[in-house]
Amino acid sequence: MPERRPLSPATSVVAAGRPERRQGTPVNPAIVLSSTYVSQGKVPTGEHFYARAGTETWHPLEQTLGVLEGSAHPALLFASGMAAIAAAMSLVPPGGRIVVPRHAYNVTIAYARDLGERSGVELTLVDIADTDEVVAAVRGTDRPASMLWVETPTNPMLEVADLPVLVEEAHAVGALVAADNTFATPLGQRPLSFGTDVVVHSVTKYLAGHSDVILGAALSDDPGLHERLASYRTMHGAVAGPTEAWLALRGVRTLALRVERSQSNAAELARRLAEHPAVAEVRHPSLPTDPGHERAARLMDGFGSIIGLRPHGGVAAADAVVAALELWVPATSLGGVESSLERRRRFPLESATVPEDLLRLSVGVEDVEDLWADLDQALRSVSGV
């Protein structure tokens, strides 16, 4: 038989993780609600014996995410993005050093700091877009880092890292590289293809896509790291519920459609916002003037659907814009079908280098003219322009 070309990711989101195709079998996997499995004999044999260690309801989604990230192994599902992040950071030895973007997801930074207090792990914060600064931090003055944590684009500042260069430099000094790929999704970039050791996701966001599930995932091509992450999961027990895994797989089926629509909406809104008289600053990597534009164009497929927006008038104006919106949902989180926004510094944990008046917009899949009309009326009502 002639060799088939590999499936496009837009096809894999639909086709991967299906039950075996036989006459009369369902096209979707079943949700199996069982904490334990029939198991007898001197030692447990067979694939499953207890659902904390593994259950068939995880596999279709784990397999699909593995295919999308181009991984040698299926993904490992976790109860949340943070559970996957904690598992990945467990690879840093006690007394080791971890380099983290100063604008990584704020709970990621808080967790790394907590790790420092409990296990003597030293935390170095960097501007992930400044390659020289990151390389110097990874090399260190007296000892190299054990792990470089990369989030690209960052949440919420949308800085874009030069991932292939950072991976090469980190590996040269023996540091592991972990990447949080939540913002880009596997359709936007595949960090494992650049040699990244571990990839994590908040599946809660774009992958599940409907703001109805909390779930996470971690992946590694390395069999030893994969095994350590799996055993961390079993021991720490932050495992996914079967219904969440099923819902998230259902969400993944439309990932390509949702990402395509939300990205084109975001690029169009960013372009219009950049010319709006009530707007002081817009960040979106699609804008040719954006600091992350060149790198994102080179390293990513698409520019994502998160926009950073600072209206004229500071914090009061930013809060008033949020309050004046009727269609956009005022809420935290991102990556749902519905457009939402919030001022990030509402959270005391948010980095002090994130501007107080920065609104993070998560652009959904609605009609772009409706989204624009609502934004425009809110900005005008607040600024009086």
Ligand SMILES: *Cc1c(COP(=O)(O)O)cnc(C)c1O
């Ligand atoms: C939301 C988020 C997380 C945390 O994921 P949860 O599923 O909420 O635990 C981690 N990283 C990024 C970039 C996120 O946006």
